[in-house]
Amino acid sequence: MKEESPKAIFYALAANMGIAVCKFAAAAFTGSGAMFAEAIHSSADCGNQVLLLFGLRQARRPASPLHPLGAGRAIYFYSLIVALLLFFVGGAFSVYEGVHRVLVREPLSYAYVALTVLGVSVVLEALSLAGAMREIRKTNPDKSLWRWFRETRESELLVVAGEDIAALAGLAIAFVAVLLTMLTGNPLFDALGSVGVGLLLMVIAYLVAREVKSMIIGESASPEVRRAIDAHLRARSEIRSVINLITLQWGRHVVVAVQAEMIEYDSGRAMVDAINIIEAELQEKFPQVRWVFFEPDVPRV
Known part of the structure; x- marks a missing residue:
């Protein structure tokens, strides 16, 4: 941004x-x-x-x-x-x-x-x-x-x-x-x-x-930015489903909190590495995103 x-x-x-x-x-x-x-x-x-x-x-x-x-x-x-x-x-x-x-x-x-x-x-x-x-x-x-x-x-x-x-x-x-x-x-x-x-x-x-x-x-990011972030996350092969997405406009920057179901990984370290890649590429595509808080989870029935 x-x-x-x-x-x-x-x-x-x-x-x-x-x-x-x-x-x-x-x-x-x-x-x-x-x-x-x-x-x-x-x-x-x-x-x-x-x-x-x-x-x-x-x-x-x-x-x-x-x-x-x-x-x-x-x-x-x-x-x-x-x-x-x-x-x-x-x-x-x-x-x-x-x-x-x-x-x-x-x-x-x-x-x-x-x-x-x-x-x-x-x-x-x-x-x-x-x-x-x-x-x-x-x-x-x-x-x-x-x-x-x-x-x-x-x-x-x-x-x-x-x-x-x-x-x-x-x-x-x-x-x-x-x-x-x-x-x-x-x-x-x-x-x-x-x-x-x-x-x-x-x-x-x-x-x-x-x-x-x-x-x-406290407003979310603009509607078009939020939709673009949501679409970007849902297109990731590492993510099975996006459970919840919160964006918060913080001046010229954006705070993003993601709760997502991940695909199966052999170890917790492999999942952490995948999440780090997702966060880095999200911030690269959306420079206004300064903070990303990512929580792997499973959907609640």
Whole structure:
């Protein structure tokens, strides 16, 4: 399995840093609540990407007596923190800002400036999302985006893609809100745009957090990897039948536990040698399999 690639995270970080600066300047210049909500969102995204990079570094720590399987699942923790920040810092704050502007109407100045910044932001976010999609398609060329979202075990890429999708949709909402405010002169549209952006972020954050929570609890390897491992084992001439197979995703690595009925051997040593060969060839074919626990057994009646 490939090492975690931070390319998508760097794409997103670079895009969001530039976008955040432009949005804050435009929000101060125009007084747009929707633009301010978008600026807060982009700032939160920058912090989120830094957290993900830190999480990837933590996940590479070697095994120790305290953590005998290593720290690979640390990235799941940091991904959950990012999802929570997206929900509260990005989503809840944007809703609060929008509600405040509904109650206290503030005029929008120089709307064309806000629209220009939003248009530029759409381009930058689209480039960031394209980078994330390239990383996704490298290993999942035939899956729909939704299926990949539900089945992926790469939490950091899941978070980046979720953020980018939320950002593009949020920009569209903010653009429409500012445009309606400019055309009608009614700042209510701008305030409602801020609420809409916030609610959208909260929904995306919930979906991301739900998937990451499942990884933290402990998910098997992806369905296609588990099926391939099962087929590989059942094709082995040394194995009469696979009684039970458990896979557990551990960051970028996979833990495999096998309970199998072996063919007859002249001695216990011969069976041990056969099991060692099976384990070595399994790890050779599936480089992501770091640990294999093999138990010879007989089926229970």
